[in-house]
Amino acid sequence: MFLYDFTQLTSSIHSSLVESFGEGALTTTIELAIAGVAYLTFFAVLGLFLVYLERKVCAFIQNRLGPMRVGPWGLLQTIADFIKLLMKELIYIKSADQFLFNLAPFIVITASFLAIGAIPFDKGLQVLDFDIGVFYVAAVSSLGVLGVLLAGWASNNKYSLIGAMRSGAQIVSYELSVGLSLMTIIVLAGTMQFSEIVAGQADLWFIFKGHIPAMIAFVIFLIAGTAETNRGPFDLAEAESELTAGFHTEYSGIKFALFFLAEYINMFIVASIATTVFLGGWMPLHIPGLEGFNHVMDFIPPVLWFFMKAFTVVFIMMWFKWTFPRLRIDQLLTLEWKYLLPLNLINIVLMAVVVLLGWHL
Amino acid sequence: MKVVVDYFKDILGGIKTLITGMKVTGKYFVSPGEIVTQQYPENRETLQMFDRFKGEVIMPHNDKNEHRCTGCGICEMNCPNGSIEVISKWEIVDEKKKKAIDKHIYHLSMCTFCGLCIKTCPSKALAFGQEFEHSVFDRSQLTKILNKPNSVVTKDLKE
Numbered sequence: 001m002f003l004y005d006f007t008q009l010t011s012s013i014h015s016s017l018v019e020s021f022g023e024g025a026l027t028t029t030i031e032l033a034i035a036g037v038a039y040l041t042f043f044a045v046l047g048l049f050l051v052y053l054e055r056k057v058c059a060f061i062q063n064r065l066g067p068m069r070v071g072p073w074g075l076l077q078t079i080a081d082f083i084k085l086l087m088k089e090l091i092y093i094k095s096a097d098q099f100l101f102n103l104a105p106f107i108v109i110t111a112s113f114l115a116i117g118a119i120p121f122d123k124g125l126q127v128l129d130f131d132i133g134v135f136y137v138a139a140v141s142s143l144g145v146l147g148v149l150l151a152g153w154a155s156n157n158k159y160s161l162i163g164a165m166r167s168g169a170q171i172v173s174y175e176l177s178v179g180l181s182l183m184t185i186i187v188l189a190g191t192m193q194f195s196e197i198v199a200g201q202a203d204l205w206f207i208f209k210g211h212i213p214a215m216i217a218f219v220i221f222l223i224a225g226t227a228e229t230n231r232g233p234f235d236l237a238e239a240e241s242e243l244t245a246g247f248h249t250e251y252s253g254i255k256f257a258l259f260f261l262a263e264y265i266n267m268f269i270v271a272s273i274a275t276t277v278f279l280g281g282w283m284p285l286h287i288p289g290l291e292g293f294n295h296v297m298d299f300i301p302p303v304l305w306f307f308m309k310a311f312t313v314v315f316i317m318m319w320f321k322w323t324f325p326r327l328r329i330d331q332l333l334t335l336e337w338k339y340l341l342p343l344n345l346i347n348i349v350l351m352a353v354v355v356l357l358g359w360h361l
Numbered sequence: 362m363k364v365v366v367d368y369f370k371d372i373l374g375g376i377k378t379l380i381t382g383m384k385v386t387g388k389y390f391v392s393p394g395e396i397v398t399q400q401y402p403e404n405r406e407t408l409q410m411f412d413r414f415k416g417e418v419i420m421p422h423n424d425k426n427e428h429r430c431t432g433c434g435i436c437e438m439n440c441p442n443g444s445i446e447v448i449s450k451w452e453i454v455d456e457k458k459k460k461a462i463d464k465h466i467y468h469l470s471m472c473t474f475c476g477l478c479i480k481t482c483p484s485k486a487l488a489f490g491q492e493f494e495h496s497v498f499d500r501s502q503l504t505k506i507l508n509k510p511n512s513v514v515t516k517d518l519k520e
Contacts, residue, residue: 061386065398323386324379339372 006124035127039113043265048078050264050314057318085260088253093155096250100154105251105258107147112265114140119272120194122282122303133194134186137273138179141228144266145171148230148237148247151259155250163246166329167237170227173336174234177224180344184217184351185210185277188360198281203288205280209361213351218278220340220347222316225270227332229263232321236329271313275306279313282306288361410491415474418445418467419490420507427515428508430486432462436478444471445478462508469495470503484518 013034017027052067052075059066067074093101117127118137130136145167152164188210189197200206207214227234238246248259275281282302286294327335354360399408410416422428432449450463479487487507497503 057390059398060390060393063389063393063395063397065396065400068398068400319383319386319390323382343372 006122008124010124039116039127043113043116043261046268047261047264048082050268051078051081051260053311053314054264054318057315058322061319061322082257085257086254090253090255091250093250095156097154097156100150101250102255104147104151104154105255105262107150108144108262109147109258109265111140111142111144111147112262112269114143115269116265116272118194119269119276120198120281121306122301123195125303126194129193129195131191131193134182134192134197134273134277137269138175138182141266141269142171142175144262147262151251152247155247157250159243159245159249160247163237163239163243163249166239167230167247169329170230170234170236170332173333174224174227174340177220177336177340177344178228180341180348181217181221181224182273182277184213184344184348187348187351187355188214189277194276194281197277198283201280201283203286204361205278205283205285207278210351210354211361213347213354214278216343216347217351218274220344221274221278222313222320224336224340225274226317226320227336229266229270229317231263231267231317233324233326234332235321235326236332239326241326267314267317268310271310271317272306274313275309279309280305410493414489414491414493415476416490416493417469417474417495418472418478418487418507420465420486421488422509422512423515425515426509426512428462428486428512429484429515429518430462430465430508431484431514431518432460432465433483435481435483436487439477439481441475441477442471442473444468444473461514465507467505467507468503469505470500 014027014031017030021027021030055077056066056074067077070077070080115137118130118133120126120129128136148167148171149164152160152162152167155161185197185206186192188206189200191197191200197206201209207218210217230237236246238248243249248256251259282305284294284297284300284302284305286297401408420428420430432447434447434449437445437447444467446464446466446468447462448464448466449460451458452461453459474489476489479489495503
């Protein structure tokens with residue numbers, strides 16, 4: 001049993017800091033800095049790995065090899081790319097709104113920072129554990145679109161503006177589906193706190209516990225989540241073939257890198273939310289009645305469980321991207337308003353009935 | 362009622378087609394079969410170009426050092442950017458003056474590999490070779506004489 005409570009670690013760090021610096025602003029600042037550095041490192045490593053993974057998955061789907069040159073199997077390719085991006089010139093856009101233009105990438109990356117802080121990677125391994133955690137994540141993850149809109153507006157470029165407007169329409173619509181599909185599970189879980197949601201899945205994951213409505217909600221969440229991250233087949237905001245690069249057409253160097261990183265981190269955040277809410281978070285796979293099986297599953301560390309599930313969802317999203325053609329904007333809105341939303345509303349009522357009558361497992 | 366049935370049929374049909382597509386890509390992901398990527402400098406020894414690859418213009422010779430070029434100059438006339446120069450000479454065959462090829466000069470540096478010379482050659486004397494490593498240190502090395510020294514036109518041109 002590897003169920004290590006990370007609150008022990010954090011509280012021991014806290015108490016040692018209090019010993020040397022005393023209770024007060026200094027201790028809090030140091031703790032915040034530690035958390036910030038930890039998340040920055042995690043962001044960088046995760047972003048680089050996800051880009052590598054995307055390129056490899058895409059290559060295998062298309063009968064290619066993908067990056068093979070830098071490092072063994074091209075493992076260092078994304079690091080080389082990142083160094084290149086850091087050293088590239090930041091092109092000054094004369095007619096852009098300088099302040100907003102520079103602000104936009106930071107809003108996008110801040111939104112993903114805020115969202116990932118609430119994800120529990122293991123017991124106690126999360127920065128924020130609000131009692132309204134799901135609501136909080138839904139709220140801050142939609143802040144990212146503000147950066148996209150600003151980027152499109154401030155670039156003073158028709159492609160950027162069209163891309164940003166599309167992205168605005170897209171997020172406003174799909175935010176509904178994400179919220180409602182999460183709410184379906186909240187009806188089942190009876191709490192919005194992430195740690196409680198995970199604890200509620202100790203015997204069985206919610207996707208199995210809530211059977212039919214939970215599975216419908218999961219599929220809807222996957223579709224809407226893919227749309228929320230502006231990834232293919234819903235990548236209308238950048239649509240290379242129509243809008244050059246959409247909202248980040250005018251961005252170069254590190255500012256572009258921030259947008260790029262945020263896109264991949266957002267994908268991981270959506271996968272993490274799906275993992276936490278539907279697939280049991282860091283909880284091992286438990287089936288009621290099979291004691292031996294449950295015991296064997298407990299030997300895999302919870303962090304590993306979390307990342308295994310999250311990367312499975314990430315892989316499914318990549319699979320989507322490299323299989324389906326891009327939707328037109330009207331098709332995109334039809335899918336949301338005529339299909340996902342009505343289904344979602346029916347589904348949430350269905351889940352309420354299931355919970356009321358005690359039909360869940 | 363029919364509208365409602367159609368609505369759900371629509372959704373199911375959509376899901377079915379999406380799964381069909383994902384099956385195809387999923388199959389390629391698990392078992393890619395033939396990998397199309399060529400790891401070029403490493404596989405230099407084994408790399409086989411495909412039949413229709415347009416490497417460079419060559420003039421095939423048979424083992425008796427004979428080619429099929431009559432020196433008519435049609436390739437030169439058809440070349441859009443003047444990569445070909447045909448220099449012909451007069452030979453006395455059976456006490457008759459006959460035109461024959463002296464030098465078939467091919468400027469690889471100017472060639473766009475359009476293939477018009479090969480297409481229009483009346484005696485099928487030219488062909489595309491598979492060689493593609495064309496980089497040299499001196500531009501003069503890109504000017505090639507396609508007919509080999511002392512080669513003659515083959516006797517059985519009709520075939």
